[in-house]
Amino acid sequence: MKNIFKKKGFWLLVILVIVVALLASAGEEEIIEEEEEEVIPWAAMPENPVPMTGETISVYNWGDYIDSETIDIFEAETGIRVIYETFETNEDMYAKIAMGGSAYDVIIPSDYMVERMIQENLLQKINWENIPNVANIDERFIHESYDPGFEYSVPYTWGTMGILYNTGAVLEAPTSWETLMDETYKMDMFMLNSPRDTLGIALVMCGYDLNSTDPAQLEEAKQLLIAQKPLVLAYVVDEVKDKMVGGEASVALVWSGDATFCMSESDELSYVVPKEGSNIFYDSMCIPHNARNVSGAEKFIDFLCRADIAAMNYDYVGYAIPNKAAIELMGAEEYNASPVNNPPQETLDKCQVFKYLGDKTQLYDQIWTEIISEF
Ligand code: N2P
Numbered sequence: 067m068k069n070i071f072k073k074k075g076f077w078l079l080v081i082l083v084i085v086v087a088l089l090a091s092a093g094e095e096e097i098i099e100e101e102e103e104e105v106i107p108w109a110a111m112p113e114n115p116v117p118m119t120g121e122t123i124s125v126y127n128w129g130d131y132i133d134s135e136t137i138d139i140f141e142a143e144t145g146i147r148v149i150y151e152t153f154e155t156n157e158d159m160y161a162k163i164a165m166g167g168s169a170y171d172v173i174i175p176s177d178y179m180v181e182r183m184i185q186e187n188l189l190q191k192i193n194w195e196n197i198p199n200v201a202n203i204d205e206r207f208i209h210e211s212y213d214p215g216f217e218y219s220v221p222y223t224w225g226t227m228g229i230l231y232n233t234g235a236v237l238e239a240p241t242s243w244e245t246l247m248d249e250t251y252k253m254d255m256f257m258l259n260s261p262r263d264t265l266g267i268a269l270v271m272c273g274y275d276l277n278s279t280d281p282a283q284l285e286e287a288k289q290l291l292i293a294q295k296p297l298v299l300a301y302v303v304d305e306v307k308d309k310m311v312g313g314e315a316s317v318a319l320v321w322s323g324d325a326t327f328c329m330s331e332s333d334e335l336s337y338v339v340p341k342e343g344s345n346i347f348y349d350s351m352c353i354p355h356n357a358r359n360v361s362g363a364e365k366f367i368d369f370l371c372r373a374d375i376a377a378m379n380y381d382y383v384g385y386a387i388p389n390k391a392a393i394e395l396m397g398a399e400e401y402n403a404s405p406v407n408n409p410p411q412e413t414l415d416k417c418q419v420f421k422y423l424g425d426k427t428q429l430y431d432q433i434w435t436e437i438i439s440e441f
Pocket of ligand 1: 128129130131176304321347349
């Protein structure tokens with residue numbers, strides 16, 4: 067037998083094995099580096115948490131609308147304890163504040179409710195000197211329409227209303243609100259248990275303005291929603307997410323941030339802002355007139371405007387944010403890639419903000435009660 071070490075082929079093989087091994091290890095390094103690059107650029111718990119000082123703030127926010135880890139970080143950084151309560155709709159929140167029984171330090175109403183609460187002296191002016199991180203908010207999200215002079219509200223999130231649908235269950239992808247009247251989806255859709263949202267969309271479906279106060283138009287919208295009831299499995303708010311991810315219905319009227327969440331949980335779900343147009347909303351942080359700890363409230367609001375915290379919060383909540391520093395930190399390209407949170411301009415042009423309707427609000431409340439109690 068010839069000495070294999072003298073064979074050219076053997077040495078070629080040895081060299082090949084070495085080259086492949088080197089390449090493979092270089093590849094591994096690259097992968098490790100990539101993973102390191104993906105380390106989330108946002109906040110973490112401080113290494114030496116500040117002991118609790120006994121100071122508290124009371125926060126009243128929508129359900130599923132904050133990453134609770136941000137609260138833990140705030141407490142550990144400041145020693146201020148956060149007492150946290152949630153509501154499901156602007157109207158529920160308003161009723162509680164207007165009754166005056168509870169004193170919250172931070173609340174998060176939507177545009178039209180900010181407008182109402184300013185008019186009714188239920189909010190106090192923000193001392194911007196104590197909110198330096200407001201510089202992180204994109205000026206495009208400062209809206210004179212509901213807070214003239216930008217005095218009472220700090221933009222937190224925004225979004226649209228649209229239809230979340232199960233691509234495997236619908237006959238074709240919806241493009242119109244008419245889908246919500248389609249008999250095909252009998253007992254197979256969820257609607258929002260929220261008077262302005264649901265009545266607003268019904269008005270659009272009837273071809274009217276979503277801020278209409280015309281009693282005849284509202285009556286038509288009411289009749290439409292009553293006619294729709296046999297199709298509706300339930301009127302829900304936060305529960306819609308688990309239900310749609312769980313495949314309990316084919317279509318649902320939802321807010322865009324909830325659609326983002328659902329779509330991250332299920333590949334079968336998609337979202338559309340129907341062609342007839344929709345609502346665009348802006349939710350803001352505000353300090354109620356009867357807050358007990360204004361300086362704590364300011365610290366909390368400023369903390370939530372911090373780029374790293376707003377990014378961390380976005381990652382959890384899923385709603386579009388007005389915080390340009392946070393978007394930059396996360397990578398604007400990736401953030402902007404979501405058509406749900408960043409609809410094209412032509413879609414935005416078809417969306418309208420809800421306005422506070424003064425004493426006509428009562429008409430909405432009355433109609434809504436009639437719809438819900440109708441069998
Ligand atoms: C989140 C509520 C979103 C608020 N659960 C829509 N304005």
